[in-house]
Amino acid sequence: MNAHGDRPILEARGLTRRFGGLVAVDNFSFSVHEGAIHGLIGPNGAGKTTTFNVISGFYAPTAGQVFFRGLDISGRKTSALAAMGLVRTFQGSTLFQEFSVLDNVRVGRHLGARAGFLSRLIGTDRASEREADDKARETLAFFGLEELADEPVSNLPHGHQRMLGMAVALAAEPKVLLLDEPFTGMNPEETRRMMALVRRIRDRGVTVMLVEHDMQAVMNLCDTITVMNFGALLVEGAPEAVRNDPAVIEAYLGSATGNGAGDAA
């Protein structure tokens, strides 16, 4: 229904990550289509965060590959992936807490504000720095944070810190944005606003993949959902299909409890 591109912009094939004897991600495959909002869900310990860490280059995969725009990016450095347009956010309020709000987003402009060492030294980087500044303020305005530009981050309430985390990532001008639990710890009103923001980010041409526990938010927001269990793929499909899939219900609620409840009823 949606005008999504057909070729996957991000794809994992047979992705595996072991930690000693523990197989956190086990022969896991998925594909994210350009322009989609793609959810990755699963019960606690299913390997979602490890998958994110492998895709974003913090861990190298033990086996398997990750493809970004058709290119094998397995094991590349996080900063190199960011330069290609694959940028992630973090759980909680992972920010430069000692910086002002604006400076956080200015660091996010790292790749856009290029200048040589000497030009930094003698100050001829002013033009590119002013541009970075403007872009940073523009990004803050997108999130409605422009009034808080000069505040220290530690003064911001939790919801604003989460948005700032997204602003820092968006300032790097990603093609694919990986959001790690964007709605955790938010009240329903904040979640609603954040969902609207994620949609607007997608409308700017950024493909979004997110890991999230808030089932309602995921079901309402995502075009496609991948469900993981025990490190492996369980189901992939549209929200309605995933919601009613017996395997998914079993993974979340457990079959024994389900039968017991059925008998009692």
Added chain:
Amino acid sequence: MPAAKAAASIRRIAWRLRPVFLFAALVALPYLLSYSQQEIAVLLVVNVLLVSSYRLLTLTGEWSLGHVVIMGVGAYASALLAKQFGVPVPLSMLIGGGMAAATAAILSFPLFRMKGFYFLIGSFAAGEIIRLIWKRFTDPFGGPKGLKRIDPFPDIETGFLSIDFYEPVNYYFLALAVVSASLFVLYRIERSRIGLTFHAIHWQDRLAESVGVDTFRYRALAFVIASFFAGIAGGLYAHYVGAVNPTRFSVDQMVYVLVWAIVGGTATFHGPILGVVVLTVINEIVLRALGLDTARPLIYGAILILSVLYLPNGLESLGPRLQALWRRRRGGPAATGREPA
């Protein structure tokens, strides 16, 4: 009221003219000192560069125990270039700085696989290896006795101007010029986006990496720049004192650098400079006058403990604190004075 206004504007002008006062004080300083104190002033200026360059490395959050050895690399390199190859001294100092930077660039590969405490220990080990090389290889490093009779800085002889750098006063001005220029560069680096990136790596290296900062390259960059200026400090030292040996660059000396930085505070650019100046003055004037200069490690240790306990943000935090206290003191009477009007 007009009198108060005039006093305020005088104070404002005086505040604006700080750099001029500082410059005048630095120029006048050697003429107020005895010969031996002038020699100490030269070493103090060199140490200012050493501790300031060290601070640049600490911006990324990594504390090294090899910085004094890196200074030694600059000192040995510059001395050997002048002695063995007849390279003119100002140029040899510059190359010495370059050698120190190159050493740091090579050491970056093993060292920046580690962070925090592990980096600290790793840098110590790397420094000891360099010192053992100096001790082991008598040719060309002179072994445990080190190098002696290092070429001095060449005299400037023109028709009307003649400067002999054997004179501490003259060498003081030379060192002051080199160190001021170096500090200016260090300051500019910190105030630029490079400095912002160093700070970002210190506070959240994963987040910095995720928006495209190659944290390894930036850590290495900080290490290389800091080492270049430490090497310059080493060159200034070697061609002034005329002798270097492995013991001069031992970890004992490194501990002094740490104490200067910690007691001064590393949050601001001037913190470590304040630390080295105040502690040198305490050491050379107060302790010497009391005949306690052999107790230097003991007293430095006590100062370190006291400052960590009572002034955890260093001497740099003392100014703002006193200012706040002063304002509160004056705030009382001033407020009551305004009430009748």
